[in-house]
Amino acid sequence: MIMKAQFTIPVPLEFNFELCLEFLRRSPREVLHRLDGDVVRKLVRIGHSEILFELRSGDKCLEVVVLHESPTASDLLHLKTYIGEWFDLATDLKPFYLLASRDKLLKDLAIKYYGYRIVGQPDLFESMVWAILGQQINLQFAYTLKQRFVEHFGSKLLFEGTDYYLFPKPETVALLTDDHLLPLQFSRQKSKYTVLIAEAFATNALSRSALEGMHFNEAKEKLMKIKGVGNWTANYALMKTFRYPDAFPLEDVGIHNAIRILKKMDRKPTLEEVKKIFKKYKGWEAYATLYLWKSL
């Protein structure tokens, strides 16, 4: 008989798992994790291992159960790190809440959604492709595209009657053409950009480890060298993968709409107005963005 490996991860006081679950639940088409009530299941590739795990809220902690195989001690350590990154558990939100308490725009939101954290995408390739898919289309359709993409080109693990998917590997995607992607209803643009990004990763011209430790602007410029990656996409990926606190997609229509509604404006704010608002959140732009998005 195999004993299930399990462990707990302590969480900060300023952490609300339920709010993060709301984010994870936002599309029924999400295929990179599964929700069963308040329990999340996800398959991750860590090093050479594939680990399916289950996550639920415990007493001042997250409870993790590994569902298949017998993970090594190293696997468990990496998984613990992964989950910490996924929910941004290392960030101390107190300074952000202090800033927010002094600002009319976010004051109420910070109270209402206290403990809500940026649910990240530790995989940079996934993060960038997801950003490309989300460009200039509504989120529902972006999820449809992602579902088709992952189900076609990702790998899966069948466990207790449910398929758990891994995001496609760059080496796989680098070999795709319009013939593969247009039938999934990718635009020619999205198809081209997706493959270009995959090539950059597959050839190691770009990698998470190469960007690690770079300053924000240096990393951003590196990403923007890839065709299809503009300011919005680069900031989005840096926010979701590396958690640069000052990364935020300035041009994002969601941010603009949130500001318009909260300030009861009859038009969207200009980019200059958005910049001015975010000046108050210097060093916390990513979290200001998260709470604005949440307000929608």
Place this chain on the structure above:
DNA sequence: CGCCAGGTTAGAG
């Protein structure tokens, strides 16, 4: 049918 969507590029001025 019309308008908008978690934008980017290329080209013109």
Place this chain on the structure above:
DNA sequence: CTCTAACATGGC
């Protein structure tokens, strides 16, 4: 540097 058209298709 700023402005604009084209891209391309679903959701509402």
